[in-house]
Amino acid sequence: MSEEKLEKLLNELAEKTAEPVNPVLAEQIKLRIPQRLVSRNIGGPINVIIDLRVSKLAAAAVIIITMIIMANFFGGRNQDGTSMYENGRLLLKYLVGGKDAERGDIAVGISKYYEELTNRGIEAAYYGDVIDLKDSNAVLMQWKLPGGEYRVIFSDLRPQTISAEELIKLQSQMLQKKTK
Amino acid sequence: METGQDSFVIRLKEGDRQAAAELVDRYYEQIYLFMRRLGHSRQVSEDLTQESFLQAWTHIGQLREGKTLNIWLYRIAGNVSRQCWRRHKRTASIDGFDVPSGGESDSDRAEHSEQLVRLKNAVAALPIKPRQAVVLHYMQYLTIAEAAEAAGVREGTFKSRLNKALKILRRQIG
Numbered sequence: 001m002s003e004e005k006l007e008k009l010l011n012e013l014a015e016k017t018a019e020p021v022n023p024v025l026a027e028q029i030k031l032r033i034p035q036r037l038v039s040r041n042i043g044g045p046i047n048v049i050i051d052l053r054v055s056k057l058a059a060a061a062v063i064i065i066t067m068i069i070m071a072n073f074f075g076g077r078n079q080d081g082t083s084m085y086e087n088g089r090l091l092l093k094y095l096v097g098g099k100d101a102e103r104g105d106i107a108v109g110i111s112k113y114y115e116e117l118t119n120r121g122i123e124a125a126y127y128g129d130v131i132d133l134k135d136s137n138a139v140l141m142q143w144k145l146p147g148g149e150y151r152v153i154f155s156d157l158r159p160q161t162i163s164a165e166e167l168i169k170l171q172s173q174m175l176q177k178k179t180k
Numbered sequence: 181m182e183t184g185q186d187s188f189v190i191r192l193k194e195g196d197r198q199a200a201a202e203l204v205d206r207y208y209e210q211i212y213l214f215m216r217r218l219g220h221s222r223q224v225s226e227d228l229t230q231e232s233f234l235q236a237w238t239h240i241g242q243l244r245e246g247k248t249l250n251i252w253l254y255r256i257a258g259n260v261s262r263q264c265w266r267r268h269k270r271t272a273s274i275d276g277f278d279v280p281s282g283g284e285s286d287s288d289r290a291e292h293s294e295q296l297v298r299l300k301n302a303v304a305a306l307p308i309k310p311r312q313a314v315v316l317h318y319m320q321y322l323t324i325a326e327a328a329e330a331a332g333v334r335e336g337t338f339k340s341r342l343n344k345a346l347k348i349l350r351r352q353i354g
Contacts (some may be wrong), residue, residue, distance in 0.1 A: 001350050007318060009299055010349075014319035016296065017217055021209045025226050026349045029204045037195035037240055151223065159230070161223055 025118075032157055114141055129154060131174060138177075147159050189243055193274055204233060207250055209322065211257045217315045218261050219304040231287055232257040254320070255328035257310050289349060302352035310345035313338060 114126040124143035131138040136156040145151055150167045154161050162170070191199035207258035211232050235256045242254060303314055309331070316327035328338035 001354065003346060004267045004347060006350055006353075009296065010314065010318035013296055013299055014217070017300075017319070018213060021215065022226065025212065026204050026208045028226075028307075029230050030201045031228065031236060031353060033197055033200045034237050035197075037192070037197065037200060037237060052252070054186060101199075125312070145223070159227060159328075 028157070028159070117143060127174070132177065135174075135177065137170070138174055139167075142167060181232070185249060189247070191251065192240055193243060195240075200237065203236070207253050208233070210250060211253060214254065214257055214315065214320055217303075217319045218311060220261065220264065224264065228257070228260050230258045235260060247347045248326065248329075251322070251326050252331045254316065255332055258316075258330060258332075261312070262308055292304065292306060298353045299349065302349050305352070306345055306348060310341050310348070314345045314349070317342060 010041050052100070114124055114128075117124040122143050124141060127143045128140055131140065133140075133155045135159070136154060138155045140153050140155045140157075142152045145161065149161050149163055152162055152167065152170070154160070186336060188199060192203065212225055212229045215228045216222070220228060232253065239256070243249075303311060306314065308309060308322070312331060313327065316322050316330055317324065320327075322330060324335055324338060324342075328335045331338055331341075333341070
């Protein structure tokens with residue numbers, strides 16, 4: 001086969017494989033745009049945590065605790081003279097404020113996505129009204145895939161495909177947390 | 181070159197979330213189809229498209245004025261795809277995407293369809309780098325210079341990668 005014919009076939013293959021793209025995908029991506037695309041200069045290590053966003057609360061907590069311990073040791077001052085307590089407080093303020101704003105956005109965005117799916121005739125379940133949105137392992141929405149597996153969106157917007165058994169396990173964990 | 185691209189890049193680098201949303205609207209379809217043509221399933225392609233944009237937000241500081249945005253995104257997406265193949269230690273699924281038959285009845289059309297299916301399978305069976313080269317140039321319609329930049333190699337290296345891929349494909353489909 002000539003190179004020209006092969007190139008033509010490849011172009012044709014490109015046309016034939018240009019399938020329609022799920023329009024909800026764009027909305028899902030937009031929901032994950034970080035609150036701050038550019039880091040703020042409020043202290044070196046803190047910027048790293050802010051870029052990681054609220055889903056990394058555990059990591060942030062470790063650093064805050066470390067800073068407080070260090071502050072106790074060294075009199076509460078960084079090398080540049082700024083207060084470590086101050087940095088810690090700023091970080092906490094960001095995390096708490098950012099968290100509230102973001103969870104609101106998530107609830108609105110996902111409920112739209114849920115409507116979109118149901119309009120397309122896909123049986124989806126939305127748990128936004130009953131789960132703890134701060135729990136990143138809580139299932140926000142789920143629907144069944146043709147192969148028998150389930151597509152799940154967690155409250156931190158992380159999508160994952162899981163088996164029926166795994167879904168049951170997650171739902172039982174959510175139920176346990178709710179009844180506590 | 182897109183109109184006003186430099187000012188758009190500046191907006192992105194200044195952290196304009198509206199510009200970030202526009203970036204998604206402009207390119208999410210291209211990136212998704214790129215993933216599909218590389219042989220990822222629909223679900224995985226959606227995940228990897230999301231991952232590519234997340235990586236783009238993280239590396240937004242490295243974006244330079246004068247750079248073509250889609251090339252920058254293709255480069256990120258190509259790396260995301262490669263990492264995925266390495267993680268799963270698998271070659272592309274030959275069922276990764278479908279070639280519609282178009283319902284042809286005469287034998288010529290059927291044979292042509294058959295040839296396209298063979299080509300699709302042969303592309304999916306290529307090693308990662310030559311496969312990316314073929315997809316970028318012939319299926320995403322980037323020029324050699326653009327595709328080389330998206331692949332992160334010099335034009336000469338890219339051309340040689342592409343020639344190698346074409347040679348394999350020609351052998352595979354006869």
